[in-house]
Amino acid sequence: MRSGFITLVGRPNVGKSSLVNAMCGRKVSIVSDKPQTTRHRVMGVITRPDAQLVFVDTPGLHKPVTALGERVNATALESLADVDVTCLVIDATMAYGSGDQWVASHLNMANSIVVLNKIDAVKQHKLLAQLAAVSSLGAAEYFPVSARTGQGVPALLEYLAGRLPEGPMYFPEDTVSDQPEEQWVAELVREQLLAVTHDELPYSIATRVSEWEWPRIRVEIIVERESQKGMVIGKGGLVLKEVGKRARAQLPEGCFLELFVKVDKDWQRRPDRVERLGY
Ligand SMILES: Nc1nc2c(ncn2[C@@H]2O[C@H](COP(=O)(O)OP(=O)(O)O)[C@@H](O)[C@H]2O)c(=O)[nH]1
Ligand SMILES: [Mg+2]
Numbered sequence: 001m002r003s004g005f006i007t008l009v010g011r012p013n014v015g016k017s018s019l020v021n022a023m024c025g026r027k028v029s030i031v032s033d034k035p036q037t038t039r040h041r042v043m044g045v046i047t048r049p050d051a052q053l054v055f056v057d058t059p060g061l062h063k064p065v066t067a068l069g070e071r072v073n074a075t076a077l078e079s080l081a082d083v084d085v086t087c088l089v090i091d092a093t094m095a096y097g098s099g100d101q102w103v104a105s106h107l108n109m110a111n112s113i114v115v116l117n118k119i120d121a122v123k124q125h126k127l128l129a130q131l132a133a134v135s136s137l138g139a140a141e142y143f144p145v146s147a148r149t150g151q152g153v154p155a156l157l158e159y160l161a162g163r164l165p166e167g168p169m170y171f172p173e174d175t176v177s178d179q180p181e182e183q184w185v186a187e188l189v190r191e192q193l194l195a196v197t198h199d200e201l202p203y204s205i206a207t208r209v210s211e212w213e214w215p216r217i218r219v220e221i222i223v224e225r226e227s228q229k230g231m232v233i234g235k236g237g238l239v240l241k242e243v244g245k246r247a248r249a250q251l252p253e254g255c256f257l258e259l260f261v262k263v264d265k266d267w268q269r270r271p272d273r274v275e276r277l278g279y
Contacts, residue, residue: 003052004084004164008115009076009107011099012036012060014091015117018147020044020057023157027250028177029057030191034202036060037194039072039279040187041079043178045171051161052169056083061103067271068203071279077106085163086112088139092122096133104137114139115156120146182209183278185251189219189259192246196239197231204228204268206277210260218258222277224266232261 008016012035021027021044028044030037036059044055058079059072080086086107090100104112114134119127131142141159145152177184186207194202204224211218223229233240240259248257267273 001052001166001169002050002161002164003054003167003169005054005056005082005170006085006087006160006164007056007058007079007083008087008089009058009061009080010089010103011091012062014060014089014094015147016060016089017042017057019089019115019117019145019153020055022147022150022153023053023055024176026176028179030187030194032191032194032202034194036062036069036072036203037191039068039075040179040183041075045175045177046157047169047171047173047175048161051164052171053157053161053164054170061106062099066203066268067274068268068279071271071274075279080106084165085160087115087160088112088137089115089117090130090134092116092118092127092130092144096130100134101137109138110140112139113159114142116142116144117147119144119151120149182212185209185217185247185257186219188247188250189221189243189257192243193221193232195246196242201228201231205232206264206267206279208277215254216256216258218260221259221261222264222267223261224264224268226263229261229263 010016017029017031017038020029024044024046029042038059042057046053056079058076061076064070064073114137143152143156145156186209190207193205206222208220210220221232244257244259264273
């Protein structure tokens with residue numbers, strides 16, 4: 001039996017969470033088209049007869065400007081300790097550059113793998129140029145993949161399983177994620193808020209379960225300013241209704257989701273609030 005931890009790091013929005021979901025074959029981490037969606041370290045687990053692979057999804061590494069940004073960056077960097085394999089994920093559709101190199105500077109590249117993601121969205125000649133550019137990183141291996149179509153994912157999985165050392169099962173066989181149920185529900189609500197809201201609002205939103213009495217779950221949506229409350233609720237409560245509908249569709253049937261919006265002034269810039277919200 002081989003087993004171990006495989007950490008995915010990279011700039012925000014390169015598709016780390018999508019890739020963890022693609023490799024696990026189910027959704028364990030929320031995804032959005034807004035940068036800095038992932039705030040917690042989330043683990044996805046696959047157990048096969050020959051190996052247990054534990055994928056560690058991390059927040060994107062970026063130059064932090066708020067207390068929240070600092071916290072999530074630290075979370076990503078802490079995740080690099082004690083891992084068996086590190087995958088540096090790079091977005092094939094974006095110019096390779098200083099952001100990726102800055103992330104790479106935190107890694108032992110000779111021991112890391114570069115995963116070039118989103119190859120479904122680039123033309124062949126561009127992909128070859130991207131591969132040539134990233135090859136200067138001196139990684140152990142390079143894998144072009146698409147988390148969206150699954151292209152290249154099986155080959156990556158096989159390689160990763162082979163790289164893991166012999167070891168025990170770290171999780172029971174039926175574990176798919178280390179995320180507590182309450183956090184998962186709060187994250188699903190935040191994911192849908194990210195999908196329906198715009199501009200700077202996503203960064204200002206936090207969610208947390210404040211009451212859990214199955215089938216009734218109460219989720220608080222925390223924003224930073226009074227003016228944002230209206231944006232989250234929407235005209236006649238339409239935005240909030242839509243968010244509730246989409247989140248409920250991903251929860252067991254019969255679940256009754258209550259959403260409340262609260263203002264916690266500038267929480268994102270206040271270390272004590274960031275911590276209280278569990279980041
Ligand atoms: N075209 C394409 N888009 C992708 C792929 N993987 C992720 N995305 C998109 O990239 C955005 C960021 O994805 P996410 O997994 O949240 O990135 P993260 O911030 O690195 O975790 C989302 O809009 C995804 O749908 C891919 O393989 N192909
Ligand atoms: Mg993510």
